[in-house]
Amino acid sequence: MFGDYSLGDLGSIFVMQGFAGLILFSVYVLMALGLAIIFGQMGVINMAHGEFMILGAYVTWMTSNFFQNYLPSLFSGYFFLAMILAFVASGALGMLVEWVLIRHLYKRPLDTLLATWGLSLMLQQAYRSVFGAREVGVELPQWMLGSLHVTDSIEVPINGVFVMCLTVLITIAVAYVMYKSRWGRQVRAVVQNRIMAGAVGINTEKVDRYTFGLGCGIAGVAGSAFTMIGSTGPTSGQLYIVDTFLVVVFGGAASLIGTIASAFSISQTQSTLEFFMSGSMAKVLTLLAVVGILMLRPQGLFALKVRK
Amino acid sequence: MTENRFFNRSEFIGILLLAVFLVVVLPLTLDVFRLNLVAKYLTYAFVALGLVICWGYGGILSLGQGVFFGLGGYCMAMFLKLEASSVENTKIQSTPGIPDFMDWNQITALPLFWKPFHSLTFTIAAIILVPGIFALIIGTAMFKRRVGGTYFAIITQAVAAILTILIVGQQGYTGGINGMTDLRTLKGWDIRPDHAKIVLYFFEVGCLFACIMIAQFVRHSKLGRILVAMREKEDRVRFSGYSVANFKIFAFCIAAVFAAIGGAMFALNVGFMSPSFVGIVPSIEMVIYTAVGGRLSILGAIYGTLLVNFAKTSLSETFPELWLFGLGGLFIAVVLAFPNGLAGIWSDYVQPRIDRLISSRKPKPEGWTDSSVADGAPAE
Numbered sequence: 001m002f003g004d005y006s007l008g009d010l011g012s013i014f015v016m017q018g019f020a021g022l023i024l025f026s027v028y029v030l031m032a033l034g035l036a037i038i039f040g041q042m043g044v045i046n047m048a049h050g051e052f053m054i055l056g057a058y059v060t061w062m063t064s065n066f067f068q069n070y071l072p073s074l075f076s077g078y079f080f081l082a083m084i085l086a087f088v089a090s091g092a093l094g095m096l097v098e099w100v101l102i103r104h105l106y107k108r109p110l111d112t113l114l115a116t117w118g119l120s121l122m123l124q125q126a127y128r129s130v131f132g133a134r135e136v137g138v139e140l141p142q143w144m145l146g147s148l149h150v151t152d153s154i155e156v157p158i159n160g161v162f163v164m165c166l167t168v169l170i171t172i173a174v175a176y177v178m179y180k181s182r183w184g185r186q187v188r189a190v191v192q193n194r195i196m197a198g199a200v201g202i203n204t205e206k207v208d209r210y211t212f213g214l215g216c217g218i219a220g221v222a223g224s225a226f227t228m229i230g231s232t233g234p235t236s237g238q239l240y241i242v243d244t245f246l247v248v249v250f251g252g253a254a255s256l257i258g259t260i261a262s263a264f265s266i267s268q269t270q271s272t273l274e275f276f277m278s279g280s281m282a283k284v285l286t287l288l289a290v291v292g293i294l295m296l297r298p299q300g301l302f303a304l305k306v307r308k
Numbered sequence: 309m310t311e312n313r314f315f316n317r318s319e320f321i322g323i324l325l326l327a328v329f330l331v332v333v334l335p336l337t338l339d340v341f342r343l344n345l346v347a348k349y350l351t352y353a354f355v356a357l358g359l360v361i362c363w364g365y366g367g368i369l370s371l372g373q374g375v376f377f378g379l380g381g382y383c384m385a386m387f388l389k390l391e392a393s394s395v396e397n398t399k400i401q402s403t404p405g406i407p408d409f410m411d412w413n414q415i416t417a418l419p420l421f422w423k424p425f426h427s428l429t430f431t432i433a434a435i436i437l438v439p440g441i442f443a444l445i446i447g448t449a450m451f452k453r454r455v456g457g458t459y460f461a462i463i464t465q466a467v468a469a470i471l472t473i474l475i476v477g478q479q480g481y482t483g484g485i486n487g488m489t490d491l492r493t494l495k496g497w498d499i500r501p502d503h504a505k506i507v508l509y510f511f512e513v514g515c516l517f518a519c520i521m522i523a524q525f526v527r528h529s530k531l532g533r534i535l536v537a538m539r540e541k542e543d544r545v546r547f548s549g550y551s552v553a554n555f556k557i558f559a560f561c562i563a564a565v566f567a568a569i570g571g572a573m574f575a576l577n578v579g580f581m582s583p584s585f586v587g588i589v590p591s592i593e594m595v596i597y598t599a600v601g602g603r604l605s606i607l608g609a610i611y612g613t614l615l616v617n618f619a620k621t622s623l624s625e626t627f628p629e630l631w632l633f634g635l636g637g638l639f640i641a642v643v644l645a646f647p648n649g650l651a652g653i654w655s656d657y658v659q660p661r662i663d664r665l666i667s668s669r670k671p672k673p674e675g676w677t678d679s680s681v682a683d684g685a686p687a688e
Contacts, residue, residue, distance in 0.1 A: 118639025125632035280477030
């Protein structure tokens with residue numbers, strides 16, 4: 001298998017393949033962050049998470065079209081506004097959904113799964129009716145096209161680097177909000193003991209709503225970043241939802257570090273295997289390994305020790 | 309008749325009514341095409357029936373029933389496909405005697421795991437055993453380690469995703485995304501003409517009632533009561549000395565075998581099998597059938613399956629845009645407002661009125677039969 005390549009070529013291939021894995025890793029992390037907050041912290045299985053992500057992607061697409069048509073001079077910077085809009089749109093929809101649907105179901109986690117699946121079907125159909133069944137792609141600004149030449153044989157696409165930087169920034173922001181801010185402390189207090197948190201004066205309903213909104217908002221940003229590297233269709237979100245749940249479960253729900261570590265290991269395994277075999281077999285083997293490890297260690301990689 | 313191991317009086321009437329509906333009313337009123345559609349819907353009813361035991365009674369939500377439906381279906385389809393690709397039927401291929409999709413994928417000999425499917429006995433055993441053992445492995449691995457609830461749901465979902473990707477990816481061995489099509493005969497008997505469809509329909513209804521009887525037996529036995537107790541307070545059952553894991557494994561396996569029988573019936577009645585009945589979307593849809601019918605009601609699950617599928621066919625024929633909205637809305641409505649589904653509505657609103665009607669005519673009814681579905685609140 002390696003006979004045809006020189007050692008240097010082989011090194012470059014592994015670096016580039018690793019880089020492809022890093023882009024996949026970014027998408028996983030961005031999606032899993034929101035899910036880790038919603039599933040890990042609140043225990044709600046949000047099957048519509050992928051659709052919240054796609055909402056962010058469509059918002060980005062609309063913003064880019066708007067800038068192209070009306071403000072072409074500012075086109076190079078549209079992405080930053082689009083990201084904020086995506087966060088707001090998905091977050092607002094998330095809060096609405098929490099108010100209408102989720103808050104009635106906190107005691108029945110399996111039923112949230114069914115209800116949010118229903119929601120995801122409706123959202124998919126809504127996207128199909130509004131934006132059409134065809135996938136849409138976003139026009140990238142000039143500075144994001146092309147690639148960086150690291151060495152003669154290694155080159156990395158700029159949009160990939162950009163998405164990765166974005167992932168790092170968002171992760172730091174989420175970690176700060178969850179672990180350092182007053183609001184994050186309230187969220188964790190509600191998760192650990194809802195009744196006591198209420199007793200000390202935390203408005204648990206409000207915290208729930210904003211937590212769900214934040215998780216969905218991050219999904220929106222993930223969708224926004226997703227447009228940089230792929231095209232968006234009404235059912236694109238569904239493709240990622242199972243992988244993302246596995247990432248969260250594999251990392252050990254409620255653990256931010258675990259989520260990142262598992263996203264990293266899953267994406268790197270998959271993209272490395274993709275070099276040796278067909279994409280579908282790589283995916284099968286990766287998922288099988290994850291399920292196998294979960295059978296041996298159901299609590300995930302980084303489990304918090306919690307007294308039940 | 310009033311109390312035995314299988315059913316009480318009101319359940320007996322319910323089963324009798326279902327039998328009359330399926331055996332007499334539908335075949336007399338529908339043409340063969342529509343009857344074949346009903347046969348297709350009823351294959352899902354097997355899955356829904358299994359989910360009643362596993363999810364409604366055991367409290368284990370499996371989102372991977374499509375896996376077992378698919379395994380059963382593929383076992384049957386492999387047998388039928390082998391029979392359809394006899395040497396004289398496949399003379400034009402570069403390698404005669406192997407299924408056409410293998411020939412298209414440059415495979416020149418029948419793979420080893422296909423060989424035993426020349427035998428019908430082996431196939432029937434495989435339909436039951438392959439999914440059963442697979443469920444046993446998954447169940448043992450998960451329940452012995454006390455993994456349950458949402459985690460189990462997610463892992464079964466992942467298994468469904470894996471199997472779909474595997475089937476689609478290994479086109480040469482499985483027929484890929486198109487599945488196994490062009491199934492013709494069963495032991496030389498053509499399964500395609502109208503009269504064969506009718507025979508197959510009645511055969512399927514017979515199997516369905518056999519499964520209903522098994523489900524009824526499980527429900528009324530001590531085992532069924534332990535399942536319900538386990539769903540409500542797992543630790544108490546464990547501390548009473550029962551092995552909770554073994555009961556869960558049993559419930560999961562029986563659901564898997566029912567689903568596999570449904571899958572095999574699907575291959576026979578519909579004449580093909582494809583990965584689009586294996587993955588996550590069909591698996592969750594099958595859960596919806598059970599939820600709509602009532603997760604605690606054996607008969608409710610069957611009516612729920614028929615109803616949702618009729619609605620799907622007629623709505624998606626006339627308003628394809630609205631169908632997904634309808635299905636999604638139905639899901640949300642069932643979960644939010646009617647957690648016990650149609651059977652819950654029946655036992656809460658209709659049954660009391662009928663009872664009152666009967667009791668007003670007869671001052672002293674012979675014996676109050678406990679309501680057929682009110683076995684307690686839904687799981688979790």
